[in-house]
Amino acid sequence: MTKPALSESPAESALPLLEASQSWLAYLVTERRLSPNTVEAYGRDLRQFLAFLTEYQGELPTLQSMVALGPADLRAFLAARRREGIGSHSLMRQLAALRSFARHLDRSGLGNAAAFAAIRGPKVKKNLPRPLAIASARAVTDADSRASEDKEPWILARDAAVFALLYGSGLRIGEALGILRKDAPIEGRNEVTVTGKGNKTRTVPVLPQVSAAIADYIAHCPYALAPEGPLFVGAKGGPLSPRIIQLAMEGLRGALGLPETATPHALRHSFATHLLGRGGDLRAIQELLGHASLSTTQNYTKVDAARLMAAYDAAHPRA
Template sequence: MTDALNAALAPAAADTCAAFADWLRHLATERRLSPKTVEAYGRDVRTFLAFLQNHLGGPASLADIVALTPRDLRAFLSARRNEGLVSRSLMRALAANRSFARFLARTGRGEAAAFAAVRSPKVPRSLPKPVPPAAARALADADTRAGEEREAWVLARDAAVIALLYGCGLRISEALSLTRGEAPVDGVDRIEVTGKGGKTRQLPVIPAVQTAVRDYLAECPWRLAPEGPLFVGAKGGPLNPRIVQAAVARMRGALGLPDTATPHALRHSFATHLLARGGDLRTIQELLGHASLSTTQIYTEVDVARLMAAHAAFHPRARA
C-alpha cells in the first residue's frame, strides 16, 4: 500500500493526512521497519483518526490532535476494548499513535502531550516456550521424517533450515534470506544476516549445521545461482516459510510436542539452552540481534522457571 493511498484512506483533515503520509515514509525509509509493521502502524492510526472523526464531530486537524486530553485517549481505548481488543492489541495501537505524535513533535507540527500522560494497558508477560534439547535435535534431523513419502532432497532441505534456526538462533525469515553464495559450507563457518531494523550481525555456524546444509546441497536437484536463494521450493523458486512451518507441525505430532513447538520456538530454544550451559547474556543478546538487553533477559526467567519446575518435580520433600 503506497503512502498516498494510506493518506487518502486516513479519515482526517488535509494537514493531518499530509503528516500521516510523511510519518509512514519515515517509518519505512528512515526507521526501516518492515512493510507489515508499517501497514499495522498505519492501520492503528487510521482507526484512531476514524474514532476522532466521530468523537470530535468532524475530521481531526493537527490542532485538534495537539489539543487532545488524556480523557480523549482513554475514551478511544475504552471504545476499542468494547470492540473486543485484548490488552496486547490495545498496547500496540497506543504505541503506533504515540509514534505518530512523536513524529509530529519532531517535525515541528505540534506537541500532543496527552499521549505521554496515558498509561499503556497492562499485558501479562508470557515466557518463551523452548523445545527440549533432544526434541530440537530430532526436529533438525532428516531421519525423523524418513517414513514420509517425500523426496530425499526436500527432507534434507527442511532439516537444514531447522538446523540453522536452532543452531544459530535465526528467525525463519533470516534463514530463508540466505543466498547460495552465503552457504556455510566448504570451510565457511559463519554467516551474516540482516535482522529487524536492518541490523546486521555475524554468527558462527557449528559443524552439525554445516553438515546439514552440505547434505541438502548434495541432494538438491536445482542449480543454485550464487546470488539466488539458498533454500528453494519444489519448482526451484524461493522457499515459502509456510512449508517449513508445516514440516515442523508434522514432526511435532510425531514427536508428541505441544503446539508451541514452532520454528520460532527453536530460536527461543537456542537462547535458553545456551544460557543453561553457562552462556553469557550479552553474547546471547548479540547472537539474537536484540537491540536491548532487557529483551534477552526474559530467557533468565525461563531458565529459573525450568529449575523451579525440576525442583518441584524431583526433590524428595517437594510434595511433603
Template sequence: MTDFETLRQNWLVHLASERRLSPKTLEAYGRDLAQFSTFLDGHFGGKPTLSDLAALKPLDLRAFLGQRRRDGVGNRTLMRQLASLRSFARFGERSGKLTASAFAATRGPRIGKSLPRPLDAKAAKAVTQADIRAAEDRETWILARDAAVLALLYGCGLRISEALALSRAQAPRSASDTLTVIGKGQKTRMVPVLPVVVTAIEEYLSLCPWRLPPEGPLFLGAKGGPLSPRIIQLAVEGLRGALGLPSSATPHSLRHSFATHLLGRGGDLRAIQELLGHASLSTTQIYTRIDSARLMAAYDAAHPRAQR
C-alpha cells in the same frame, strides 16, 4: 489530503527509511493509525486535522482503546496500537506540528509477561533431522531443505525471516565459517555455524533440483521460487504429532531453544544477546527466568524438604 494525512505519510516514510522497520511492522503501524483516523471521523464528525489531534485529551485516547477492546482486540494489540500512536505523535512534535502530551499521559492495559516456551534438547534436535519425516510423501530434497532451515534456527538462533533471506552465496562452506545476518532494524550480526548445520545445508544443496545463482535465495520452494515461511511452519506442525510436541512448538521456539540451552550450559548472557541480535540486554534476560523456573521445578520435585 488533510494535514493529518500528509503527516501520516511522512511518518511512514520516516519509519521505513530512517528507522528501517520491517515491512510487517510498517503495515501494522499504518493500520493502527488508519483505525485511529476512522475512530476520529466519528469522534469529531469529519476527517481529523492536526488541530483536532492537538486538542485531544487522555480521555479521548481511552475512548479509542475502549472501542478497540469492544471489537475484540486483546491487550497486546492495544499496547502496540498505543505505541504506534505515541510514535506518530512524537514524530509530529519533532516536526513542530503536533504535541504528544496526551499520548504520553495515556496508560495502556497491563500485560502479564509470558515466558518463551523452548523445546527440550532432545526434541529440538529431532525436529532438525530430515529422517524423522522419511515416511511422508514428500520429495527427498524438500525434506532436506526443511531440515536445513530448522537446523539454522536451532543451531544459529536465527529468526525464520533471517534464514529465508540468506542468499546462495552466503551458504557456509565449513564449520569455521560465520554467517552475516541482517536482523530487525537492518542490524547486522555475525553468527558462528556448527558443523551439523553445515552438513544439513550441504545435503540440501546436493539434492536441490533447481539452479541456485549466487545472488538468489538459498532456500527455494517446490516450484523454484523463494521459500515461504508458511511452508516451514506447516512442517513443524506436522512434526508435532510425529514427535508428541506441544502446540507451542513452532519454528520460532527453536530460536528460544537455542538461547535457553546455551544459557543452561553456562553461556554468557552478553554473548547470547549478540548471537540473537537483541538491541537490549533486558530482552535476552527473559531466558534467565526460564532457567530459574526449571531449576525451581527440579528442586520442588527432588528435594526432601520440598515435598508436602
C-alpha cells in the same frame, strides 16, 4: 469589496494529516530503518485509528483534531479495540505506533499531541520463553522425523536445514529465510551474516552439522539457485514463505508429540536456553541473538531458574 475566502472541504482539511502520515512512514524506513513488516503494521495501526476517529467524531480527522485529542478519546479507542477481541500485546504495539506518529508531528512542528504520551497502555502479562527439550530440538532438525509425510525429499531436507539454523545459530525465521545463496555457510564457511530487527546485521557461528544440513538441501534442490537469490526456495522455486516453515513445525508437533508452544521461534528460545544452561555467557548470548537490550536476554535466566525449581519440587524428598 473583498469576497470571503471559501472554506476548505473536509477532504482538503484532512490532506495535511495524510501528508504527515506519509512522511512519518518514510521516516520509519529511512531514519529508523525499521523492517518492512513493522512499517506496514504501524501504517495499518494508524489507518485503523483514523477510521475510528472518523466514526467517533463524525468527520474526517485533521491535524488540528489530532492535536486536540484528550486521554478520554484514546481510552475510547482502546476500549473499542478490546470489544473487537484485540489482545493486550496488539494494543501495546498499536499504542506504540500512535505515540511514534505523535512524536513525528511534534518534531515536524505540526503540533503537540500530548495525550498519546499521557495515556497508559494496557497491562501485558509477560510470558517466559518456552524452549523445547534438547532431545526434541534435535529431532526437529532431523529430516527423517518427517519421513512418513508425503513430501518430496528435497523439501524435507530444506525444512530440516531451516530448523537447524534456527536452533543451531539462534536465528529468527525471517533472518534465516533472508540469507542469499552466495552467503550459504557451506564448504568450510563456519559463519553467516544476517539482517535482523532494525535492519541491523550481525554475524553468527554455524555448526558443522548445520552446514551439512544446508549442503544436503542444496544438493537435492531441483532448482538452480542464483547467487544473488534466496538460499531457501519454495516448491515452485520462488522465495520461501515463513508460513510454510510454520506449517512444517505443526506437522512435527503431531509426529513428535510436541506441545502447542513448539513453533519455529521456540527453536531460537531453545538455542539461548540450552546455551545458558551449559554455562554460556549472558553477554555473548545477547550478541548472538541480536538483542538490543540485555534485559531481554535475561529472560532466559528466569527460564533456567524456573526449570531448576520445577526439578527441585519434583525430586527433593522434602519439597
